Amino acid sequence: MTTSPRRGHYGVDAPYVPLLTAAGLLVCLGLMVFAHMHGLWITAVLLVFLLTLYLHTTLRGKFAAWRDLLDAQAWRGDEQVLDLGCGRGAILLMAAAYVPRGCATGVDIWSSKDQSGNDIRVATRNAEAEGVAERIELKTADMRELPFADASFDVVVSNVAIHNISATAGRERAIDEAWRVLRPGGRLLIADISRSRQYRQRLSALGARVERRSLGWRMWWGGPWMPTMLITAQKPIDGDAAG
Numbered sequence: 308m309t310t311s312p313r314r315g316h317y318g319v320d321a322p323y324v325p326l327l328t329a330a331g332l333l334v335c336l337g338l339m340v341f342a343h344m345h346g347l348w349i350t351a352v353l354l355v356f357l358l359t360l361y362l363h364t365t366l367r368g369k370f371a372a373w374r375d376l377l378d379a380q381a382w383r384g385d386e387q388v389l390d391l392g393c394g395r396g397a398i399l400l401m402a403a404a405y406v407p408r409g410c411a412t413g414v415d416i417w418s419s420k421d422q423s424g425n426d427i428r429v430a431t432r433n434a435e436a437e438g439v440a441e442r443i444e445l446k447t448a449d450m451r452e453l454p455f456a457d458a459s460f461d462v463v464v465s466n467v468a469i470h471n472i473s474a475t476a477g478r479e480r481a482i483d484e485a486w487r488v489l490r491p492g493g494r495l496l497i498a499d500i501s502r503s504r505q506y507r508q509r510l511s512a513l514g515a516r517v518e519r520r521s522l523g524w525r526m527w528w529g530g531p532w533m534p535t536m537l538i539t540a541q542k543p544i545d546g547d548a549a550g
């Protein structure tokens with residue numbers, strides 16, 4: 308698929324992280340200038356690196372990584388896609404471009420701690436700006452209790468959202484729900500900064516063939532110590548043996 312510039316506005320993920328980093332950098336620079344603590348230059352350089360990489364990932368890297376991911380999928384064009392924790396629509400609206408005869412549904416609880424300016428009205432405006440509004444559905448719902456029938460979706464995606472559920476049992480419920488609403492033969496793509504081993508384990512227990520890999524430097528949240536891992540799984544069609 309040809310890449311066109313994004314016309315929506317997608318905010319910053321976990322905005323307190325770059326804000327705290329920028330505050331730390333200012334304190335560091337202040338101490339260097341006014342208290343002559345010149346030895347802090349290494350910390351200042353590290354903070355600039357952290358901040359730059361974080362902003363690159365949230366503003367550009369995640370879009371590029373997901374573009375490659377979505378490009379690599381085999382699309383018919385009429386799929387029903389679900390995005391768990393869609394926020395302002397970064398991945399949801401990109402996915403909608405692959406299903407001109409289908410529908411892309413996003414669920415979220417719109418937490419502005421997890422994404423700046425997070426609001427269903429912002430996601431709606433972005434869908435209009437990207438020219439995909441007619442095949443987008445947005446719902447306020449918790450991914451631990453999805454308001455959809457079993458086997459309703461061909462593709463379920465989620466980007467850096469499930470880890471926001473703090474309890475292990477809650478994350479398991481979200482994985483169980485993602486699996487429940489996926490139709491046999493359907494694909495699940497979960498990218499997250501932590502807990503990916505838990506997702507893999509849970510999905511394997513549900514009978515999925517699961518793969519896990521890193522999404523590379525474009526999805527490092529400040530450095531290689533905070534990578535994004537991708538979990539992919541395909542739901543077996545009746546009679547298929549799960550690996």
Ligand SMILES: C[S@@+](CC[C@H](N)C(=O)[O-])C[C@H]1O[C@@H](n2cnc3c(N)ncnc32)[C@H](O)[C@@H]1O
Nearest residue numbers: 392393394397415416417418421449450466468
């Ligand atoms: C870091 S943001 C990522 C948003 C979007 N996936 C993206 O890549 O731009 C995480 C999202 O997960 C949502 N979220 C957190 N817990 C949730 C839950 N239990 N159910 C649904 N959404 C949730 C937040 O409101 C937020 O929009």
